Amino acid sequence: MDHLKRIVILADDEITPSPAKTLTGILRYRSDRVVAVVDNHNAGRDTGEAVGGGLGAGIPIVADIAAAMAFEPDSVLLGTEPTGGILPPSWRPLILEVIGRGLDVINGLHTMLGEDEEFSAAAERSGARIWDVRREPKERYTVELREDGKPVFEIRKHRPGSRTVLAVGTDCGIGKMTTMLEIEREALHRGLAPAFVATGQIGTMITGRGVSIDAIMVDYVAKIIEDEVCAAVEESDLVLVEGQGALNHPRGSGGPLFLMHGSRADSLIMCHDLSRPTIKLLPDHPLPSLERAIEMHAEGASWLWPKGRCPIVGISLITAGLPDDRAREEIAAIEAATGLPATDVVRYGAAPLLDAILAGPTA
Amino acid sequence: MDHLKRIVILADDEITPSPAKTLTGILRYRSDRVVAVVDNHNAGRDTGEAVGGGLGAGIPIVADIAAAMAFEPDSVLLGTEPTGGILPPSWRPLILEVIGRGLDVINGLHTMLGEDEEFSAAAERSGARIWDVRREPKERYTVELREDGKPVFEIRKHRPGSRTVLAVGTDCGIGKMTTMLEIEREALHRGLAPAFVATGQIGTMITGRGVSIDAIMVDYVAKIIEDEVCAAVEESDLVLVEGQGALNHPRGSGGPLFLMHGSRADSLIMCHDLSRPTIKLLPDHPLPSLERAIEMHAEGASWLWPKGRCPIVGISLITAGLPDDRAREEIAAIEAATGLPATDVVRYGAAPLLDAILAGPTA
Numbered sequence: 001m002d003h004l005k006r007i008v009i010l011a012d013d014e015i016t017p018s019p020a021k022t023l024t025g026i027l028r029y030r031s032d033r034v035v036a037v038v039d040n041h042n043a044g045r046d047t048g049e050a051v052g053g054g055l056g057a058g059i060p061i062v063a064d065i066a067a068a069m070a071f072e073p074d075s076v077l078l079g080t081e082p083t084g085g086i087l088p089p090s091w092r093p094l095i096l097e098v099i100g101r102g103l104d105v106i107n108g109l110h111t112m113l114g115e116d117e118e119f120s121a122a123a124e125r126s127g128a129r130i131w132d133v134r135r136e137p138k139e140r141y142t143v144e145l146r147e148d149g150k151p152v153f154e155i156r157k158h159r160p161g162s163r164t165v166l167a168v169g170t171d172c173g174i175g176k177m178t179t180m181l182e183i184e185r186e187a188l189h190r191g192l193a194p195a196f197v198a199t200g201q202i203g204t205m206i207t208g209r210g211v212s213i214d215a216i217m218v219d220y221v222a223k224i225i226e227d228e229v230c231a232a233v234e235e236s237d238l239v240l241v242e243g244q245g246a247l248n249h250p251r252g253s254g255g256p257l258f259l260m261h262g263s264r265a266d267s268l269i270m271c272h273d274l275s276r277p278t279i280k281l282l283p284d285h286p287l288p289s290l291e292r293a294i295e296m297h298a299e300g301a302s303w304l305w306p307k308g309r310c311p312i313v314g315i316s317l318i319t320a321g322l323p324d325d326r327a328r329e330e331i332a333a334i335e336a337a338t339g340l341p342a343t344d345v346v347r348y349g350a351a352p353l354l355d356a357i358l359a360g361p362t363a
Numbered sequence: 364m365d366h367l368k369r370i371v372i373l374a375d376d377e378i379t380p381s382p383a384k385t386l387t388g389i390l391r392y393r394s395d396r397v398v399a400v401v402d403n404h405n406a407g408r409d410t411g412e413a414v415g416g417g418l419g420a421g422i423p424i425v426a427d428i429a430a431a432m433a434f435e436p437d438s439v440l441l442g443t444e445p446t447g448g449i450l451p452p453s454w455r456p457l458i459l460e461v462i463g464r465g466l467d468v469i470n471g472l473h474t475m476l477g478e479d480e481e482f483s484a485a486a487e488r489s490g491a492r493i494w495d496v497r498r499e500p501k502e503r504y505t506v507e508l509r510e511d512g513k514p515v516f517e518i519r520k521h522r523p524g525s526r527t528v529l530a531v532g533t534d535c536g537i538g539k540m541t542t543m544l545e546i547e548r549e550a551l552h553r554g555l556a557p558a559f560v561a562t563g564q565i566g567t568m569i570t571g572r573g574v575s576i577d578a579i580m581v582d583y584v585a586k587i588i589e590d591e592v593c594a595a596v597e598e599s600d601l602v603l604v605e606g607q608g609a610l611n612h613p614r615g616s617g618g619p620l621f622l623m624h625g626s627r628a629d630s631l632i633m634c635h636d637l638s639r640p641t642i643k644l645l646p647d648h649p650l651p652s653l654e655r656a657i658e659m660h661a662e663g664a665s666w667l668w669p670k671g672r673c674p675i676v677g678i679s680l681i682t683a684g685l686p687d688d689r690a691r692e693e694i695a696a697i698e699a700a701t702g703l704p705a706t707d708v709v710r711y712g713a714a715p716l717l718d719a720i721l722a723g724p725t726a
Contacts, residue, residue: 084506085582110504110582122639136580141473143447151446152603153644155613192393194718214582218621219448219473221581249667251585253624254617258581261616281516290667299662303611303651 004075004104006035008068010094011079015061019051021173022108023079025202027056028346029181035071037061037079053320053346065097067311075104077205078176081282085134087111087154095119102126108133108201110215134201134212141220142226156226158233158264158363165357166263167237167243167316168297169271170287171279172252175345176243177203179353181318183269184240186354195236197228198260203242213244213255219256225262233363241265247296248288249279260297261304266358267311268297269353273318290315290338314356315342367438367467369398371431373457374442375539378402378424382414384536385471386442388565390419391709392544398434400424400442416683416709416723428460438467440568446644448497450474458482465489471496471564473578497564497575503590504583519589521596521627521726530606530679531660532634533650534642535615538708539606539634540566542679544718545708547603547634549717551599556674558599560591562622566605576607576618584618588625596726604628611651612642623660624667630674630723631660632716637693653678653701677719678705 007030014020015037026034027047034047034056040063042050050245062068065076069255076098082088087095087109095113098105099122105113107130113119114130123130124313144152158164162276165183167176180196181203187194196203198210211228213221232239240261245252260268288296294312301310319327327344334342341352370393377383378400389397390410395409397419403426405413425431428439439461445451450458450472458476461468462485468476470493476482477493486493507515521527528546530539543559544566550557559566561573565663574591577586595602604626610616623631635653642648651659657675663671678697682690690707697705704715 035446082506083516086504086506141449143449153446154643155647198369215580217578218581218584218618219577221617247620250624250667253666254584254621255581257610257620258617259611282518284518296662296666299388299659303616303659304613 004106005033005105006072007033008065008071008073008076008103009034009037009079010076011037012039013039013040014080015042015050019055020079020081022077022202022205024051024055025177025206026077026079027051027059027244028178029206030194031056033061035073036068038064038068038289040064043067065094065101069101075101075106077106078108081133082109085110087113092118096122099123099128099130100126102128104129104131106131106133106205107180109203110134113302130357132213133204136215137211137224138216140224141217148246156230158230158266160363162233162237162239162363163267163357163360164229164233164239164241164263164265164363165267165269166259166265167269167271168256168260168312169243169246170248170290170293171273171276172244172249173280174246174271174273174276175316175318179269179271179345179350180240180242181206182350183190183354183357186350187238190354192238193236194238194240195232197232197239199225199243199244210242213259218254221258222262225259226264229263238357243271246299248285250282250285250292257300260300260310265310267313267357269314269316269357270294270297270312271316275321290334293339297356309361311361312340313360314353315340316353317342317344319347321345367469368396369435369437370396371428371434371436371439371466371468371691372397372400372442372717374400374402375718376402376404377443378405378413382418382561383442383444385440385444385565385568387414387418388569390414390422390442390541391541392569394419394422396423396610398436399431401427401431401531403427406430418655428457428464432464436466438469440469441471448473449663450476455481459485462491462493463489465491467492467494469494469496469555469568471568473497496567497578498704499580500574500587503587504580519593520655521593521629523726525596525600525602525726526630526720526723527592527596527602527604527626527628527726528630528632529604529622529628530608530632530634531619531623531675532606533611533653534609534636534639535607535612535658536608536643537634537636537639538679538681542632542634542708542713543603543605545713546717546720549713550601553717554564555601556599557593557603560595560602560604560626562588562605562607573605576622584621588622589627589676592626601720606634608664609642611648611656613645613648621675623663623673627726629726630676630720632677632679632720633657634710638681638684653697657701657709657726672724674724675703676723677716679716680705680707682710
């Protein structure tokens, strides 16, 4: 996304009642590049006021792409999130309009717009480029061969002294990316040189590089995670890996296990939302307690490594909705119950988590 | 594979020193359709004698495809297994020869021969068909919508009284498919109507249907497993799901967790090889003890369900290499240590495992 400086976020129906995570992620970390947000329900308002929490303050909300053109955009980011990540047919005319206006498209869906004949033909005519962020990395479905022609099959260890940290959580969409980006911010503030490894489409949009592990074939995912993380460990002493899924999610349990084992994390940060009783959209699936979630991750780590390797070293809580004093009380209570440092990284910063990571295990 | 009656298995370098699992799987369950095996190292021998254990007795081994033509084949099954499942460039001329002779190709690699221009052009000329068994099921990367346009997101329960059983194991290639096919055979023998759900390319070749879960994108794999198993549960009271990977495999831990959770198994059969000290090809990764492996699977099940749901009810052992009396002693010792029935399904049949399944939990 580095070459795109004037982005319009398409967020129809994604601001109210609660803002979608693509929108909030981009606003939180790349708002300097956003010139307008499109949402017909909130046109005329300021983004910071409509989204809440001041995110995107000063960025106007407009009713449609035509209105957004006044802000001289160079690109449109699809900020809408249909469950399953498949392009709804009703979006087609809108995307054709965007491409027809010569604007680049930043797309986080599983549907590859660049492989669609109509979209790619339109892009060729207008000169627009399509960035399909969640592309299946088929060029990496390869096997490295030794000199004798036999395949290399080796689990590489990380550089001694380096630290690889993975965010895990009790659900999807529970702050794993935000937690790692806030820890990165805190580390940069302290003069460290962290490396952030994006493993989802939003993290990739924000940082301009990464691979969406949910778009990788099961047979290759562990190896590709290993490669991403090993490359980062060569460059940095502090590698921050964005997490995905949850071990207790009925549709999303394998991904985080691949991530934990493939990233060879030295420590974990546990993410949790104090106001969420169940898995999102699955009211029959209550979230585990934090104590239980910590235990589950210790179990999963022990399947591959000696007990105690890859511990949870800190807790990242979403306390949104609680007044400041109540939030601080909850955080203190959780610290007392678990014996681990806890914080809400958005409200109170990530310093306690970075402290815990730096006091924690290395490779 | 139902339409193919006269198959040649291409097994160059795959018989000695130890036969590959595609070869042994096809020979064990579909040898009635195999007319010849190609292996230049063992040409002239009988397959049953070269492979050992009498598998494929009476099937001749020939030096090349030209020699195999004497047996009037209708198809060639690629029985060679390069690590990673990618087509080695050196195979290209051989596959072109097969296609050029008008023989259908049965391919279990990740490489899709049918999407290769040279192969598909050759097939068009000769009339050969290419069956890419391990095809990524992209047509199933969809989202079901409700009448109001919102996506369906629901974890279906199984029909009460039905039994879904999944094979798990301490490594890849440790008898999970064979165990379930032997349990199926035993169930058929007893007049039951089991349904076998293939989750890998060899199981799919043998049974003619199934989906290779290692060729599915991470984001869709749990849902596709759910769909496969739910369809089988509608048809049968006894659903036998082929397993994949191992929770303790550094590259293969996520798949079996997706399978356990997605299949909503009521019980598990644990597969283990008494002569294997470590993960195959990874000498630094010792296999867990059976007791530890049982504990690990109980942990993984408890992440989603109440403790005790989805128990291991029996143990399937590979005792190859041990004389009969030693094998029986080992089996008895393991039964005593674990309190679970155990058997070597190939040597002693699957009856104790089926007994345990039928005495075990239902949905």
